[in-house]
Amino acid sequence: MRFVRNAAIPVILIAAIALMAGCSKVPTLAIQDAEASLGKLQAAGAGEYAPQALSDAQNAMAQMKAEVEAQNGKFALFRSYKNAEAMALTAKQTAEAGIVTTEANKAAAKAEAETALAGARAALVEAQRLVAEAPVGKGSELDIKMLQSDLMGVEQSLADADGTLAAGRYKEALAKAQASMNAANTIAADVNNAIALRAAKKR
Numbered sequence: 327m328r329f330v331r332n333a334a335i336p337v338i339l340i341a342a343i344a345l346m347a348g349c350s351k352v353p354t355l356a357i358q359d360a361e362a363s364l365g366k367l368q369a370a371g372a373g374e375y376a377p378q379a380l381s382d383a384q385n386a387m388a389q390m391k392a393e394v395e396a397q398n399g400k401f402a403l404f405r406s407y408k409n410a411e412a413m414a415l416t417a418k419q420t421a422e423a424g425i426v427t428t429e430a431n432k433a434a435a436k437a438e439a440e441t442a443l444a445g446a447r448a449a450l451v452e453a454q455r456l457v458a459e460a461p462v463g464k465g466s467e468l469d470i471k472m473l474q475s476d477l478m479g480v481e482q483s484l485a486d487a488d489g490t491l492a493a494g495r496y497k498e499a500l501a502k503a504q505a506s507m508n509a510a511n512t513i514a515a516d517v518n519n520a521i522a523l524r525a526a527k528k529r
Contacts, residue, residue, distance in 0.1 A: 350405035363418045363422050364384070364417070375432050376428040383421040389417075393410040436491070453480070456518065460520065460521070473517070
């Protein structure tokens with residue numbers, strides 16, 4: 327019986343070593359999944375629409391890789407990548423959550439750009455109406471040809487904004503729409519000021 331008990335010790339030792347070896351393998355698949363999710367997050371435009379989400383995912387990935395490196399530096403029998411595997415899963419989940427945030431922010435930016443474009447078109451129509459009805463001749467202090475040229479510039483700017491929106495560059499489209507609206511409003515204000523000035527001179 328004493329021999330049997332002693333013989334069982336190597337078996338237990340071998341099992342323990344096997345268990346430790348099982349924990350000492352780098353979680354390659356988990357890391358690849360995390361990297362793939364991070365890549366999708368970047369491709370979705372997180373750098374522009376959800377920079378904090380991208381930063382969180384990158385930090386989670388960096389922490390996981392640091393844990394892997396820390397385990398790599400240990401003696402083989404003392405390595406354990408359990409934490410690294412859990413951290414890889416966290417990095418993946420963080421990236422996937424970031425994708426959801428990015429898409430939501432993109433949708434909001436698109437809606438904002440579309441609203442701004444609609445407002446800019448309305449401002450252009452009003453400016454065109456005012457220029458068409460603007461007083462001409464002595465005392466008007468208006469250069470109709472210049473105003474018409476300015477209107478053409480606004481039309482071109484809006485066309486560029488439409489193309490930018492269609493390309494999915496929503497923040498850029500918003501900026502162009504706002505610039506177009508400002509330009510149209512400036513033209514309208516110039517005409518209204520000239521109308522008011524001419525009316526005052528007639529009194």
